[in-house]
Amino acid sequence: MHGTVLYGPRDVRFEEREDPKIVEPTDAILRLPATCVCGSDLWPYRGLQPIDSPTPMGHEYCGFVEEVGSAVRNIKPGQFVVGSFAASDNVCPHCQYGYQSSCEKREWMLRAQAPYLRVPLASGTLVPAPDLPSADLVPSLLATSDVLGTGWFAADAANVKPGGTVAVVGDGAEGLLGILSAKQMGAERIIAMSRHEPRQKLAREFGATDIVTERGADGVARIRDLTKGVGADSVLECVGTQEAMMQAIQATRPGGSVGYVGVPHKVDLDGAQLFFSHVRLHGGPAPVRRYLPHLIGLVLNGKINPGKVFDLVLPLNQVAEAYKAMDERRAIKALLRP
């Protein structure tokens, strides 16, 4: 088969890669009707997270089970399944505690921008849909695999409650689906920080009640204005830079919570500053597996349509253009059809 390989900064190629096959008896092989590019893929694409050698890309996936290893239970060929970017056995103490993305046997998924994918720890990792979903639901199901699951974790980690006031830092697909998640959790007021009109539009569609276009100290001041000087109960940090993190912490009320899901790049927190902010901080690689059954249900029941974040659809062999469009902010998120 052909798949996606990153060679270096802004050098993405679609080239021959080995067909995936069962290696461990706990593996499954999936055929992917769609895959996509993640905001986090742009860090190595931009050279901000150097790679040592040509690297297969992609960690978001859903699809049809082609084959399972001899030790796989509950997952059968022909089923439609979704998994997380972190494969997990779902039985170790960390999994049982709801932190499957810290599973003792965790394996990062790394080769999903391809037509076929090997999934390790398949019994623990994969969640089957009750029936084969219609094709129009595939983008939304694909979104549950990471970008929605991560936005949902951001909202959960930020302790979003019914009636609460929420601010979201970052208007990428993750931030936008953080808005959708906060809305689903009953937030009354959702302030989106965004300077880009198409993203503002989608933010409102997903549930944002206010838009703040300012950044940094001005952005924080705007959020304080909008909350009568108090700050937000919950702030979702969906970027991963120092500026975004400080904005999140400073926009949060004392005793409020920051949920951060942007992988931190050169982020440094001063202990004393954090102490006197009185903010609760929680984040990390989202334990998407915990949320998948619920999120898949919401998609299948038509309650949410997270697939709307895909505003560019390309054949998989044009994956290089997908990266380019996202890098240049011409696209929020690109869906790729193998």
Next chain:
Amino acid sequence: MHGTVLYGPRDVRFEEREDPKIVEPTDAILRLPATCVCGSDLWPYRGLQPIDSPTPMGHEYCGFVEEVGSAVRNIKPGQFVVGSFAASDNVCPHCQYGYQSSCEKREWMLRAQAPYLRVPLASGTLVPAPDLPSADLVPSLLATSDVLGTGWFAADAANVKPGGTVAVVGDGAEGLLGILSAKQMGAERIIAMSRHEPRQKLAREFGATDIVTERGADGVARIRDLTKGVGADSVLECVGTQEAMMQAIQATRPGGSVGYVGVPHKVDLDGAQLFFSHVRLHGGPAPVRRYLPHLIGLVLNGKINPGKVFDLVLPLNQVAEAYKAMDERRAIKALLRP
């Protein structure tokens, strides 16, 4: 009256200070039957937190109301009251959210190592005991004012739950009362990190089930051993140094919580490390006012005896010796009798 003044590193004097009097109509004047030295007083005493000029000391207090300003409600002369180190109006949005130590009108208490004390925002700050307590309860009531209230917040911020596994970093009075708090909240296993025998003894008396004498990476490894490699559900950080904070974060299981109450001195957190630890972090100046009614009740009903942390009692005019004994770790915490 005479009171305590810090002139510089290891230079504490007991000298003439102005008698406190009502300045604002919201003030009250208390007569203090006892006061004490806090672990945090040792930072400026040791010169690690420089002072600009001679500084009156002390922020833990309880006592008899002598006089109240014209705007004070619910507090009357003759009552026995306890207040927090952070005066608060108890009605602003931060107070109502349970974070009185971030009150919009917060004033830090700074002159309590003296026979008399002015308390601002008295109606919000002070909690009266239902009756005059017997003299033997005064040390425990004094402890609720900060050191117990802070240990309690550490346990609450670390999300201690019935049946949970807790580790406590720091064997000062705050850490020891963090153990007592975790026990009260129903923790099943409480691991105290302590190398000092008298403190280990008190730790066990307050509820510690295990003692770890190792520090740093070895201490973390011991806690992992004791928890079958998982880590503790809740870790209380009661020191405020980089080493203690890293020890706390690394001893916590993914999805577990660190409650930190040691005022951070040169503590620096790496965002990526925190992210992948999956730890929940919450701390700050303890909102003691929130807990005071409950804690005073526990003391008056004989459920807890936090006053046991006072292992040195001196007349207030020997306050310099009290600082010295705590600095040299000859005393856990010194009680002073005016």
